[in-house]
Amino acid sequence: MNKRDAVETKARILSAAEDIFSEVGFDGARVDDIAKDAGVNKALIYYYFKSKNEILETxxxxxxxxxxxxxxxxxxxxxxxxxxxxxxxxxxxxxxxxxxxxxxxxxxxxxxxxxxxxxxxxxxxxxxxxxxxxxxxxxxxxxxxxxxxxxxxxxxxxxxxxxxxxxxxxxxxxxxxxxxxxxxxxxxxxxxxxxxxxxxxxxxxxx
Amino acid sequence: MNKRDAVETKARILSAAEDIFSEVGFDGARVDDIAKDAGVNKALIYYYFKSKNEILETxxxxxxxxxxxxxxxxxxxxxxxxxxxxxxxxxxxxxxxxxxxxxxxxxxxxxxxxxxxxxxxxxxxxxxxxxxxxxxxxxxxxxxxxxxxxxxxxxxxxxxxxxxxxxxxxxxxxxxxxxxxxxxxxxxxxxxxxxxxxxxxxxxxxx
Amino acid sequence: MNKRDAVETKARILSAAEDIFSEVGFDGARVDDIAKDAGVNKALIYYYFKSKNEILETxxxxxxxxxxxxxxxxxxxxxxxxxxxxxxxxxxxxxxxxxxxxxxxxxxxxxxxxxxxxxxxxxxxxxxxxxxxxxxxxxxxxxxxxxxxxxxxxxxxxxxxxxxxxxxxxxxxxxxxxxxxxxxxxxxxxxxxxxxxxxxxxxxxxx
Amino acid sequence: MNKRDAVETKARILSAAEDIFSEVGFDGARVDDIAKDAGVNKALIYYYFKSKNEILETxxxxxxxxxxxxxxxxxxxxxxxxxxxxxxxxxxxxxxxxxxxxxxxxxxxxxxxxxxxxxxxxxxxxxxxxxxxxxxxxxxxxxxxxxxxxxxxxxxxxxxxxxxxxxxxxxxxxxxxxxxxxxxxxxxxxxxxxxxxxxxxxxxxxx
DNA sequence: AATGAATGAGTGTTCATTCAT
DNA sequence: AATGAATGAACACTCATTCAT
Missing domain, CATH: 1.10.357 (Tetracycline Repressor; domain 2)
Incomplete structure (x- = not known):
């Protein structure tokens, strides 16, 4: 995959995280759900972000x-x-x-x-x-x-x-x-x- | 123990829960910590309250x-x-x-x-x-x-x-x-x- | 359960851990397997020990x-x-x-x-x-x-x-x-x- | 790249693996770290070796x-x-x-x-x-x-x-x-x- | 030969909740 | 009323391995 996709994937993760955080709060959010909503593998989230917390900070x-x-x-x-x-x-x-x-x-x-x-x-x-x-x-x-x-x-x-x-x-x-x-x-x-x-x-x- | 103590114990639990919920949020709060702060056994919390959620509702x-x-x-x-x-x-x-x-x-x-x-x-x-x-x-x-x-x-x-x-x-x-x-x-x-x-x-x- | 059982349970965990560590090494050992071999719930291991490492230290x-x-x-x-x-x-x-x-x-x-x-x-x-x-x-x-x-x-x-x-x-x-x-x-x-x-x-x- | 480089790359991987295996043990070693130490892409390791285990066997x-x-x-x-x-x-x-x-x-x-x-x-x-x-x-x-x-x-x-x-x-x-x-x-x-x-x-x- | 991206199956650890006494 | 022990279901995070280019 090229760089274009990488940026888009990261954006999809952030978007999904925003949705879920706003629905159930940061602590109530599960990384599994973010991955599912973003349509990516859970491990990929940790390829782009160090932790769930770093997603929030971003x-x-x-x-x-x-x-x-x-x-x-x-x-x-x-x-x-x-x-x-x-x-x-x-x-x-x-x-x-x-x-x-x-x-x-x-x-x-x-x-x-x-x-x-x-x-x-x-x-x-x-x-x-x-x-x-x-x-x-x-x-x-x-x-x-x-x-x-x-x-x-x-x-x-x-x-x-x-x-x-x-x-x-x-x-x-x-x-x-x-x-x-x-x-x-x-x-x-x-x-x-x-x-x-x-x-x-x-x-x-x-x- | 008489009713007085029971009421007081319940109050201590609620007070501890309020402290901790306000510090780390409901989802971030652990029943263990509420018990520790209230100075009661964790299982006792479930004697007085059906669930962590019921504490919040109360x-x-x-x-x-x-x-x-x-x-x-x-x-x-x-x-x-x-x-x-x-x-x-x-x-x-x-x-x-x-x-x-x-x-x-x-x-x-x-x-x-x-x-x-x-x-x-x-x-x-x-x-x-x-x-x-x-x-x-x-x-x-x-x-x-x-x-x-x-x-x-x-x-x-x-x-x-x-x-x-x-x-x-x-x-x-x-x-x-x-x-x-x-x-x-x-x-x-x-x-x-x-x-x-x-x-x-x-x-x-x-x- | 009384104190007798607690001591025995802890001993069972230690014994199972010793077996498994010696078979596959510390890093190769899975806490799940220790629990299974000890006949206890995995979470109970963390009731008695802070971490897998603490089991080894013990x-x-x-x-x-x-x-x-x-x-x-x-x-x-x-x-x-x-x-x-x-x-x-x-x-x-x-x-x-x-x-x-x-x-x-x-x-x-x-x-x-x-x-x-x-x-x-x-x-x-x-x-x-x-x-x-x-x-x-x-x-x-x-x-x-x-x-x-x-x-x-x-x-x-x-x-x-x-x-x-x-x-x-x-x-x-x-x-x-x-x-x-x-x-x-x-x-x-x-x-x-x-x-x-x-x-x-x-x-x-x-x- | 010619054969000379390939041999050298493989050697670098083996050397890095030896270092890391000796530091943290085989099970404790991560392929990521071997790649980083060898200065090669992680996937390249799998181009030269079938698995982490094959590195050890080599x-x-x-x-x-x-x-x-x-x-x-x-x-x-x-x-x-x-x-x-x-x-x-x-x-x-x-x-x-x-x-x-x-x-x-x-x-x-x-x-x-x-x-x-x-x-x-x-x-x-x-x-x-x-x-x-x-x-x-x-x-x-x-x-x-x-x-x-x-x-x-x-x-x-x-x-x-x-x-x-x-x-x-x-x-x-x-x-x-x-x-x-x-x-x-x-x-x-x-x-x-x-x-x-x-x-x-x-x-x-x-x- | 080489790489960035992606994945499945874990892996240690946590936690709300329940049980037995 | 109270407790130490026990549990099932998660949970964040990891890792060896593979894919597409």
């Missing part, structure tokens, strides 16, 4: 990389965040991202919930996203000649708990909400937008 | 029961939620609750993150809390002669994603935040209060 | 302990080693020991043959036995008013390579010799005695 | 062939074994041989220690060497007009257990002795020579 690294790309892209695409259209555009980028990546996000949240994790992937993502956000905000403030709120820590806390975690929760409970209340994806998304705008945007404006 | 039932009690208590104690003092009092009850119960809340969130959960304990808690909230709100509105916002679903979504999940996230990341940024419990709590008030209260007022 | 410890006992006993029982009868008596104790323990001795030699073993169980046994031997010899020499050969290192080398290792080899190849040449146990033993006496005793007397 | 065959050559050479080179010089010369040939070949000898002894081996490579080597020895001896006796000791079996046993196995043990424990007692190769060799001469030669002379 997925988390990809997530972080994807977030990074998404942030860059979103900053370029939404020059005016403060206008209603700009805000919605930014929101759409985010909501699309967490919807698409909700499988691995579920795993990330579940793993981050373990108390023996001194730090966690969610904290890492938090730092990444919030610092990018703050950078954007700073520029907006400067453009308008406003002074940027001094207490950075307070801002971080706000962004994390009222900005980031609602989106993560959206990734976690999106499907359950849609199923339980018979909501369409669009409907839930709109409700969530209204709520998020009122809350998070309001929080920013009240500074 | 813990989750307790959590729901505790939430119920907390809600009743909070409603009695904070007659005027809309005033600044009332809001802070209510917030304090909530924050104290999630802080105290953060171990089992972590487990609840982690388990709810699994995709094969059609519904989940977090959704259940959501329903419980949000309906209570809405009841309170309705009374407030009526008292003031205002008409209650018509779209209940929208309200639910807002309460869930901007009201409840930030608190759950607080339970999840409280320790990590304090450790990573060297914040005291009090400091984080105050920052969180400011952020939450601006965001969630604002969302309500903007209705 | 067997080696027992061997060393048994050697120690044998040495004490032999020293008490054979007060006059230099006489023909005394020498034969001592020889008999040794030959009986290595014959009885030949299974674990085979394993000990095989494991000691691995080059990554900085030291080895055979070297350990060597030290134990040779130092005891030398002690006995010293007494004999003193009794007879002779001066003890000064170069201890030379004596050690002699004892090890012309005293100990022929006995270990006897343990290794006894069965193969008997089978291949159709010798009875008694016959081989007598031949070996003649050879050993001529060689090893002569070496001592020539000092 | 190494053992080489050993036997080398022993054969060594015996012929030694017989030619040491016409007078009974003189002190001749004996030392013979000893030197032997000790050099077992020192050089100690890696594969270790493997041979370890494999021969397995009880399921009806016969074994060490027994095979024993037959080879001892019969050669006896042939030499017979000639010596005849030259001197002496009658050869009648009981061949007794002689075989003596040669095997007091002649051959000390040398094999030297191969096994040489490095461990040098390391443990801080002896130089030369020193150990000299001690061993003294001991061996006293014991084995004495045994012959006492016939």
């Amino acid at each position: 997925l988390f690294s990809s997530l972080i990389e994807d977030v990074r790309k998404m942030l860059i892209e979103s900053m370029e695409r939404t020059p005016d965040v403060c206008g209603d259209d700009g805000y919605r555009a930014l929101f759409d980028v985010y909501i699309r991202f967490v919807s698409q990546k909700r499988k691995i996000i579920r795993v990330a949240v579940a793993e981050s919930a373990k108390m023996d994790a001194t730090s966690s992937i969610v904290m890492e993502l938090g730092n990444l996203i919030i610092n990018a956000e703050i950078e954007v905000l700073r520029k907006e403030y400067e453009k308008k000649g406003l002074h940027f709120p001094k207490d950075k820590q307070e801002l971080l806390v706000m962004e994390f708990f009222t900005g980031l975690t609602p989106f993560l929760s959206y990734a976690l409970y999106k499907d359950q909400w849609e199923n339980q209340y018979g909501l369409s994806e669009k409907a839930l998304q709109d409700y969530f937008y209204q709520a998020f705008k009122k809350a998070h945007l309001a929080a920013h404006l009240s500074e | 813990l989750f039932s307790s959590l729901i029961e505790d939430v119920r009690k907390m809600l009743i208590e909070s409603m009695e104690r904070t007659p005027d939620v809309c005033g600044d003092d009332g809001y802070r009092a209510l917030f304090d009850v909530y924050i104290r609750f999630v802080s105290q119960k953060r171990k089992i809340i972590r487990v609840a969130v982690a388990e709810s993150a699994k995709m094969d959960a059609t519904s989940s304990i977090v959704m259940e808690l959501g329903n419980l809390i949000i309906n209570a909230e809405i009841e309170v709100l309705r009374k407030e509105y009526e008292k003031k002669g205002l008409h209650f916002p018509k779209d209940k679903q929208e309200l639910l979504v807002m309460e869930f994603f901007t009201g409840l999940t930030p608190f759950l996230s607080y339970a999840l990341y409280k320790d990590q935040w304090e450790n990573q940024y060297g914040l005291s419990e009090k400091a984080l709590q105050d920052y969180f209060y400011q952020a939450f008030k601006k965001a969630h209260l604002a969302a309500h007022l903007s209705e | 067997l080696f410890s027992s061997l060393i302990e048994d050697v120690r006992k044998m040495l004490i006993e032999s020293m008490e029982r054979t007060p006059d080693v230099c006489g023909d009868d005394g020498y034969r008596a001592l020889f008999d104790v040794y030959i009986r020991f290595v014959s009885q323990k030949r299974k674990i001795i085979r394993v000990a030699v095989a494991e000691s043959a691995k080059m990554d073993a900085t030291s080895s169980i055979v070297m350990e046994l060597g030290n134990l036995i040779i130092n005891a031997e030398i002690e006995v010899l010293r007494k004999e020499y003193e009794k007879k008013g002779l001066h003890f050969p000064k170069d201890k290192q030379e004596l050690l080398v002699m004892e090890f390579f012309t005293g100990l290792t022929p006995f270990l080899s006897y343990a290794l190849y006894k069965d193969q010799w008997e089978n291949q040449y159709g010798l009875s146990e008694k016959a081989l033993q007598d031949y070996f005695y003649q050879a050993f006496k001529k060689a090893h005793l002569a070496a001592h007397l020539s000092e | 190494l053992f065959s080489s050993l036997i062939e080398d022993v054969r050559k060594m015996l012929i050479e030694s017989m030619e080179r040491t016409p007078d074994v009974c003189g002190d010089d001749g004996y030392r010369a013979l000893f030197d040939v032997y000790i050099r041989f077992v020192s050089q070949k100690r890696k594969i000898i270790r493997v041979a002894v370890a494999e021969s220690a397995k009880m399921d081996a009806t016969s074994s490579i060490v027994m095979e080597l024993g037959n080879l060497i001892i019969n050669a020895e006896i042939e030499v001896l017979r000639k010596e006796y005849e030259k001197k007009g002496l009658h050869f000791p009648k009981d061949k079996q007794e002689l075989l046993v003596m040669e095997f257990f007091t002649g051959l196995t000390p040398f094999l043990s030297y191969a096994l424990y040489k490095d461990q002795w040098e390391n443990q007692y801080g002896l130089s190769e030369k020193a150990l060799q000299d001690y061993f020579y003294q001991a061996f001469k006293k014991a084995h030669l004495a045994a012959h002379l006492s016939e």
Whole structure:
């Protein structure tokens, strides 16, 4: 087999692992099942990855990389965040991202919930996203000649708990909400937008 | 041994299980370790509980029961939620609750993150809390002669994603935040209060 | 089950392990087979021993302990080693020991043959036995008013390579010799005695 | 690639296998590691050898062939074994041989220690060497007009257990002795020579 | 001659659960 | 109520061997 296939095989393994981790959690996942779903021999998984744990780490690294790309892209695409259209555009980028990546996000949240994790992937993502956000905000403030709120820590806390975690929760409970209340994806998304705008945007404006 | 001891033993098992589940997750937890931490023979655990899973269910039932009690208590104690003092009092009850119960809340969130959960304990808690909230709100509105916002679903979504999940996230990341940024419990709590008030209260007022 | 059974079970496991290790070597042995031969559940082996390796270590410890006992006993029982009868008596104790323990001795030699073993169980046994031997010899020499050969290192080398290792080899190849040449146990033993006496005793007397 | 390379590659594989077998035993060795050490692709090993076992057999065959050559050479080179010089010369040939070949000898002894081996490579080597020895001896006796000791079996046993196995043990424990007692190769060799001469030669002379 | 990819059958070890007392 | 012993079913990971090129 050539290199093309190798890359594809590795991707199939990662994809299967993502599916299964998100369904039953990392600890609940069996390598046998990943192999079966990926349509490869179990031993082949260990040809590409040192351990089950390394699969998870690879997925988390990809997530972080994807977030990074998404942030860059979103900053370029939404020059005016403060206008209603700009805000919605930014929101759409985010909501699309967490919807698409909700499988691995579920795993990330579940793993981050373990108390023996001194730090966690969610904290890492938090730092990444919030610092990018703050950078954007700073520029907006400067453009308008406003002074940027001094207490950075307070801002971080706000962004994390009222900005980031609602989106993560959206990734976690999106499907359950849609199923339980018979909501369409669009409907839930709109409700969530209204709520998020009122809350998070309001929080920013009240500074 | 009399009934007192039996109850205490059962409690010790539950407490140990809560500790360990929160540290390594349900699937990562070993009954051996729970027994060791509880200071009881492993087989005794199966005298009190049908399975490892029943321990989790018992813990989750307790959590729901505790939430119920907390809600009743909070409603009695904070007659005027809309005033600044009332809001802070209510917030304090909530924050104290999630802080105290953060171990089992972590487990609840982690388990709810699994995709094969059609519904989940977090959704259940959501329903419980949000309906209570809405009841309170309705009374407030009526008292003031205002008409209650018509779209209940929208309200639910807002309460869930901007009201409840930030608190759950607080339970999840409280320790990590304090450790990573060297914040005291009090400091984080105050920052969180400011952020939450601006965001969630604002969302309500903007209705 | 009571403590009696536990001890017996552990002994059955050790005995089965000794059999299998001696048949196919430590690395070639399967824990499954040990369990089957011992008539116990495989997991029970891990209830009594931390690992396959710990079983080996336990067997080696027992061997060393048994050697120690044998040495004490032999020293008490054979007060006059230099006489023909005394020498034969001592020889008999040794030959009986290595014959009885030949299974674990085979394993000990095989494991000691691995080059990554900085030291080895055979070297350990060597030290134990040779130092005891030398002690006995010293007494004999003193009794007879002779001066003890000064170069201890030379004596050690002699004892090890012309005293100990022929006995270990006897343990290794006894069965193969008997089978291949159709010798009875008694016959081989007598031949070996003649050879050993001529060689090893002569070496001592020539000092 | 031409034939020269093929031969060299095969030799590299055999050499790497010898190293690794001697370090961790045949069963403990992994074909992956042999490939890595030999600097060849793992599959290539199966191009040259049918199985891991065939590598071992090849190494053992080489050993036997080398022993054969060594015996012929030694017989030619040491016409007078009974003189002190001749004996030392013979000893030197032997000790050099077992020192050089100690890696594969270790493997041979370890494999021969397995009880399921009806016969074994060490027994095979024993037959080879001892019969050669006896042939030499017979000639010596005849030259001197002496009658050869009648009981061949007794002689075989003596040669095997007091002649051959000390040398094999030297191969096994040489490095461990040098390391443990801080002896130089030369020193150990000299001690061993003294001991061996006293014991084995004495045994012959006492016939 | 040489290799990266792939596989089947293991292999030591774990773990929730049960039994006998 | 409590325990030490025992078990079946996994489970992550390994390894000799083969395939396709």
